[in-house]
Amino acid sequence: MFQLLAHDPSSKARRGRLTTPRGAIETPEFMPVGTQGSVKAVFARDLHELGTQIILGNTYHLFIRPGLDVINHFGGLHKFVSWEKPMLTDSGGFQVFSLAKLRKITEEGVSFQSHVDGAACFIGPETSMEIQTALGSDIAMVFDECPHAGCGYDYAATSLALTLRWAKRCRAWWDEHHNLGAQVFGIVQGSTHAALRRESAEALVQIGFDGYAVGGVSVGESEAEMMRAVENSEPFLPADKPRYTMGLGTPPQMVEMVARGVDLFDCVLPTRIARNGTAFTEHGTLPLKNTASKMNTGPIEEGCVCYACRHFSQGYLRHLLKAEELVGLMLVSLHNTHFYLNLMRRVRAALEAGTFAEFRKTFVENYVPPQRDA
Amino acid sequence: MFQLLAHDPSSKARRGRLTTPRGAIETPEFMPVGTQGSVKAVFARDLHELGTQIILGNTYHLFIRPGLDVINHFGGLHKFVSWEKPMLTDSGGFQVFSLAKLRKITEEGVSFQSHVDGAACFIGPETSMEIQTALGSDIAMVFDECPHAGCGYDYAATSLALTLRWAKRCRAWWDEHHNLGAQVFGIVQGSTHAALRRESAEALVQIGFDGYAVGGVSVGESEAEMMRAVENSEPFLPADKPRYTMGLGTPPQMVEMVARGVDLFDCVLPTRIARNGTAFTEHGTLPLKNTASKMNTGPIEEGCVCYACRHFSQGYLRHLLKAEELVGLMLVSLHNTHFYLNLMRRVRAALEAGTFAEFRKTFVENYVPPQRDA
Numbered sequence: 001m002f003q004l005l006a007h008d009p010s011s012k013a014r015r016g017r018l019t020t021p022r023g024a025i026e027t028p029e030f031m032p033v034g035t036q037g038s039v040k041a042v043f044a045r046d047l048h049e050l051g052t053q054i055i056l057g058n059t060y061h062l063f064i065r066p067g068l069d070v071i072n073h074f075g076g077l078h079k080f081v082s083w084e085k086p087m088l089t090d091s092g093g094f095q096v097f098s099l100a101k102l103r104k105i106t107e108e109g110v111s112f113q114s115h116v117d118g119a120a121c122f123i124g125p126e127t128s129m130e131i132q133t134a135l136g137s138d139i140a141m142v143f144d145e146c147p148h149a150g151c152g153y154d155y156a157a158t159s160l161a162l163t164l165r166w167a168k169r170c171r172a173w174w175d176e177h178h179n180l181g182a183q184v185f186g187i188v189q190g191s192t193h194a195a196l197r198r199e200s201a202e203a204l205v206q207i208g209f210d211g212y213a214v215g216g217v218s219v220g221e222s223e224a225e226m227m228r229a230v231e232n233s234e235p236f237l238p239a240d241k242p243r244y245t246m247g248l249g250t251p252p253q254m255v256e257m258v259a260r261g262v263d264l265f266d267c268v269l270p271t272r273i274a275r276n277g278t279a280f281t282e283h284g285t286l287p288l289k290n291t292a293s294k295m296n297t298g299p300i301e302e303g304c305v306c307y308a309c310r311h312f313s314q315g316y317l318r319h320l321l322k323a324e325e326l327v328g329l330m331l332v333s334l335h336n337t338h339f340y341l342n343l344m345r346r347v348r349a350a351l352e353a354g355t356f357a358e359f360r361k362t363f364v365e366n367y368v369p370p371q372r373d374a
Numbered sequence: 375m376f377q378l379l380a381h382d383p384s385s386k387a388r389r390g391r392l393t394t395p396r397g398a399i400e401t402p403e404f405m406p407v408g409t410q411g412s413v414k415a416v417f418a419r420d421l422h423e424l425g426t427q428i429i430l431g432n433t434y435h436l437f438i439r440p441g442l443d444v445i446n447h448f449g450g451l452h453k454f455v456s457w458e459k460p461m462l463t464d465s466g467g468f469q470v471f472s473l474a475k476l477r478k479i480t481e482e483g484v485s486f487q488s489h490v491d492g493a494a495c496f497i498g499p500e501t502s503m504e505i506q507t508a509l510g511s512d513i514a515m516v517f518d519e520c521p522h523a524g525c526g527y528d529y530a531a532t533s534l535a536l537t538l539r540w541a542k543r544c545r546a547w548w549d550e551h552h553n554l555g556a557q558v559f560g561i562v563q564g565s566t567h568a569a570l571r572r573e574s575a576e577a578l579v580q581i582g583f584d585g586y587a588v589g590g591v592s593v594g595e596s597e598a599e600m601m602r603a604v605e606n607s608e609p610f611l612p613a614d615k616p617r618y619t620m621g622l623g624t625p626p627q628m629v630e631m632v633a634r635g636v637d638l639f640d641c642v643l644p645t646r647i648a649r650n651g652t653a654f655t656e657h658g659t660l661p662l663k664n665t666a667s668k669m670n671t672g673p674i675e676e677g678c679v680c681y682a683c684r685h686f687s688q689g690y691l692r693h694l695l696k697a698e699e700l701v702g703l704m705l706v707s708l709h710n711t712h713f714y715l716n717l718m719r720r721v722r723a724a725l726e727a728g729t730f731a732e733f734r735k736t737f738v739e740n741y742v743p744p745q746r747d748a
Contacts (some may be wrong), residue, residue, distance in 0.1 A: 038694055038701035045681060066668075066693040073669050074689060082685045294440075295447050307419060311456045315448060319440040320412055326700065327412035 002211070002242050008356040012234065012261035015351035018211075018242050020138040021181040022078075022086045025053045027242060027263040028347050030254065030340045031088060033271070036061045037081045040271040041326075041333040044083055046307070050338050051345065054086040054138075056266045060095030063131050064114045064121070076136030088266070089137035090246070091128045091170075091187075093144040094215070105145065107162070125169040133178055140184045141213060141246075142170040147191055149221055156191035163189050164203045171207050183210035185244060191216055192225060194232040201236035211242040214262075223253060227260065234261045251280060251343050252364045258347055259360055265344075270336035275329045277321040280339040284368040286314075288332065293318040306338035307331070376585070376616050382730040386608065386635035389725035392585075392616050394512040395555040396452070396460045399427045401616060401637040402721050404628065404714045405462060407645070410435045411455045414645040415700075415707040418457055420681070424712050425719065428460040428512070430640045434469030437505050438488045438495070450510030462640070463511035464620070465502045465544075465561075467518045468589070479519065481536070499543040507552055514558045515587060515620075516544040521565055523595055530565035537563050538577045545581050557584035559618060565590055566599060568606040575610035585616040588636075597627060601634065608635045625654060625717050626738045632721055633734055639718075644710035649703045651695040654713040658742040660688075662706065667692040680712035681705070 006015035016027040032039045032047060035058045039047060047055065057077055066080075074080040078087060096103065100112035100121070109124020123131070128143035143166050147159040167186055174184050186204035190196030204212060217229045226248060237243055244264035245257055254265050270280065277289040279300045286293075286300060299309035300317070308317070308331035320328030343363075350359035380389035390401040406413045406421060409432045413421060421429065431451055440454075448454040452461060470477065474486035474495070483498020497505070502517035517540050521533040541560055548558050560578035564570030578586060591603045600622060611617055618638035619631055628639050644654065651663040653674045660667070660674060673683035674691070682691070682705040694702030717737075724733035 036694070036697045036699055037690065038699045041700040041704070043681070043701065043704065044685070061697075065697055066689075070668065070689060070693065074671060074687065080687075080690055080693075082690070294444065297448060307417070311418070313448065313454075315440075315444060316411070316454055316456070319444065319454075320410070323410045323435075323439055325410050325412045326415040326704070327417065330415070330417065330700070330704065 002240060004240065006351050006354075008259070008351055008354075010357035011259035011360070013258045013347075013351055013356050013360075014261065014263065015348055016242065016263055018263070020086045020183065022084065022138050023053070025086060026348055028254075028258045028344050028351075029053055029264055030344045031056045031264065031266040032337055032341075033058075033266050033268050034081065034083075035268075036065070037077070039337065041275070041330045042271065042337055044081070046334055047337070050306075050334075050341050052085070052341060054088060055083060057081075057087055057089045057135060057137070058092075058095060059089045059128065059131050059135065060092035060099065060123070062135065063092060063123070064116050068131060068134050072134060076134070078136050086138040087136070088139040089132045089135050089141065091141040091143040092123050092131065093128070093141075093187075094146050094246070096123055097146045105162075107165070109143070125166040126173045129170050129173040129177070129184075133180075133182075138182050139211070140174070140182060142167045142184065142186050142209070144187045144189055144215060146189070146216055149191070149216075149218065149225075151191055153193055153196075156189075156193055156196055160189050160196050160200055163187075164200065167204060168207055171209070185209055185211040185213050185242075187213045187215040187246070188233040188237075189216045190232070192228070194228075197229065197232035198236050201233050205236065205238060209241070211244060211264075212237045213244040213246050215246050217245070217248060223249075226253060227256060230257055230260045230262060250369065251340070252367045252369070254340075254343065255347065255360050255363055259356075267340070270340045271333045274332035274336045277328070277332065279332050280336050282363075283366055285370055288314060288318050289321050290318075300332075300335050301339075304335065304338070306335045308335040376614060378614065380725050380728075382633070382725055382728075384731035385633035385734070387632045387721075387725060387730050387734075388635065388637065389722055390616065390637055392637070394460045394557065396458065396512050397427070399460060400722055402628075402632045402718050402725075403427055403638055404718045405430045405638065405640040406711055406715075407432075407640050407642050408455065408457075408461075409642075410439070411451070413711065415649070415704045416645065416711055418455070420708055421711070424680070424708075424715050426459070426715060428462060429457060431455075431461055431463045431509060431511070432466075432469060433463045433502065433505055433509065434466035434473065434497070436509060437466060437497070438490050442505060442508050446508060450508070452510050460512040461510070462513040463506045463509050463515065465515040465517040466497050466505065467502070467515075467561075468520050468620070470497055471520045479536075481539070483517070483540075499540040500547045503544050503547040503551070503558075507554075507556075512556050513585070514548070514556060516541045516558065516560050516583070518561045518563055518589060520563070520590055523565070523590075523592065523599075525565055527567055527570075530563075530567055530570055534563050534570050534574055537561075538574065541578060542581055545583070559583055559585040559587050559616075561587045561589040561620070562607040562611070563590045564606070566602070568602075571603065571606035572610050575607050579610065579612060583615070585618060585638075586611045587618040587620050589620050591619070591622060597623075600627060601630060604631055604634045604636060624743065625714070626741045626743070628714075628717065629721065629734050629737055633730075641714070644714045645707045648706035648710045651692075651702070651706065653706050654710050656737075657740055659744055662688060662692050663695050664692075674706075674709050678709065678712070680709045682709040
């Protein structure tokens, strides 16, 4: 169930509440990514302390390793990883196309070799739904083909047609087998083509899902493409269902997508750049290994309430990162995850207070993206 | 100040309290090793929760990186790393001999090249004391030459003579400069030669220190050598001063050294083997990557109260370790550090209750060392 609690009059931003059997999720919200059953370098205890409402698990990775026999033996993914709050699982589609080897796509599904041990595997729409059900997912995603960003119209259209046939099969399997109150979301594809995005959204809505994701945009792509994908999809999605942009984005990009009507996000950036020693701040990213931090006795960000900022200086963090001490990347991973979750908390508060327009303007103006994002 | 609170009638084990300006340390105690300003993969917050009373910092590492200019700028090591409890620093001696390149030993001290950037450095007795004072050490160690384990009598005797001359210079520098209430410990050397161990201990006691370490035995060496080094030194050390075996050992070895009159330990084993996926238990080490843990729904150790054991199964930990997820080694590092600290807590309780003899027998009998330790 998805309730809309407030709207921003200046944009399409909404304050909502998505209810699942394992608890409600106040939206807009960011979902930390637990690819292989843990959020990289962050304890579950700390995720709880940071107020995490929902985490993401990657079906492809968990299917490959440890495998369903192990996860079934432990009573599902929640019990295996000791996480009792809601969990969203992706369908495995994106990873099959980005990680697996020797892929062969047929009407039936995708045959591939595991990137871990080369074992022959198959995932199709029904198997994806079956795996996600076995994992105990609270929000499952349909299995889609993910064409690469620069593909032409013809490839995108053919791919979309297959993805829509697969979406119908996912829905059919779900209706027949799934009785646990979990939800299933459709994924709008169509690459950079506005007409295909519309066709995709309308066809998915006709099939009928509990929520809708915008897929097929990677965090490395241009911000303009990212926003266009949302703008070309959102008008054709029902207002009373949650929207989710998969795998995106930077802090100001998330705020801009909220303004375009998006409710849910996941992204590996907070933990990935932390492992390179870079922290998120209100004013952009801070590469802590730089000499500028060497003698800095202040925290990553003044006023930040995370454990790293309450106790440790930039100079100390820089030392740990330069010396390749794990505690350094653990602290920055914690800070960055807090930063993302707290940003969404601030977005929700602004929507409740009716000050989102102002918040959006100030936040996006203050945040200076690094050159490569320009 | 060192108070003796209880003695075990069956052995030389003692229950003591070592008071420093930053707090008292109940002994026997294990000191987690914060080589480069952090205990590897363990947050300071967790060390506090585990009841850590004192941590160790490595003078050589911190002198090389971040360097004294940085640590001075931050107001000393305690402030730099945000650790307010006592800290012991080694003298840099051992690391100069095990890590640095192009060493040249003279009467004055040791010239060497940094293992990080090849920079020319010098540490002698006075510089070591000066660095440890700048770090703000609560317990400083004298600067010693560390001959390798297999050296003959002649080399060991010559080395010991130099080490004793250096010990006098350390004491002299300390008496002249140090007014902060910190303590300085001597280090008994003499390799495997009983006569030299005695000579070393007696000479150090004559100089007079706040405590005495037994040095020159590595964790990889035979247990018999380790025990002999303690047995050959302890009778010549004053009963009313704390004794510390540097860099040692496995859990049963620590219990055996307590029985031989040792009060303080430090060792990298708990965090080092954790990073290889091996956990300490009452019955010996548990290599969690083994297939035996794959379907095991129990914790590393039943009844263990650490965060890892309260929440996570062996099967989950094995999965994380196999998938090279950092949370896996973080959890095992936490467990192993808890295991070492808790072992010392149990030793202290047994000494207080007068049951140490029984505890020692049961613990050592139950603990099965891996073949390589046999």
